[in-house]
Amino acid sequence: MGDFASRKSSNSKLPPEVNRILYVRNLPFQITAEELYTIFGKYGAVYQIRLGDKHKDTKGTAFVVYEDIYDAKAAVDHLSGFNVGG
Numbered sequence: 001m002g003d004f005a006s007r008k009s010s011n012s013k014l015p016p017e018v019n020r021i022l023y024v025r026n027l028p029f030q031i032t033a034e035e036l037y038t039i040f041g042k043y044g045a046v047y048q049i050r051l052g053d054k055h056k057d058t059k060g061t062a063f064v065v066y067e068d069i070y071d072a073k074a075a076v077d078h079l080s081g082f083n084v085g086g
Helices: 004-009 033-043 069-079
Strands: 021-024 046-051 062-066
Touching (some): 021 069, 033 046, 033 062, 062 069
Antiparallel strands (some): 021 062
16 A cells, blocks of 8 residues: 555556445355454555345345545455455
């Protein structure tokens, strides 16, 4: 995260599908927001985490909102396919 200024100053364009809001699925039903903050916070400042409702079809899912789009991209690059449950 120390290269934040260089990432923004370079005129590299991000693809349009890159967003600061990540949809995460296939999570263990018992995972907490604090555990997600620990996992996703390694890649930048997390603005908000919204867990799916434990009693509806959204259980096992979450939305992770980063403050910066570049941090969100770093999280996707590093955590895509990551096994949270072990």
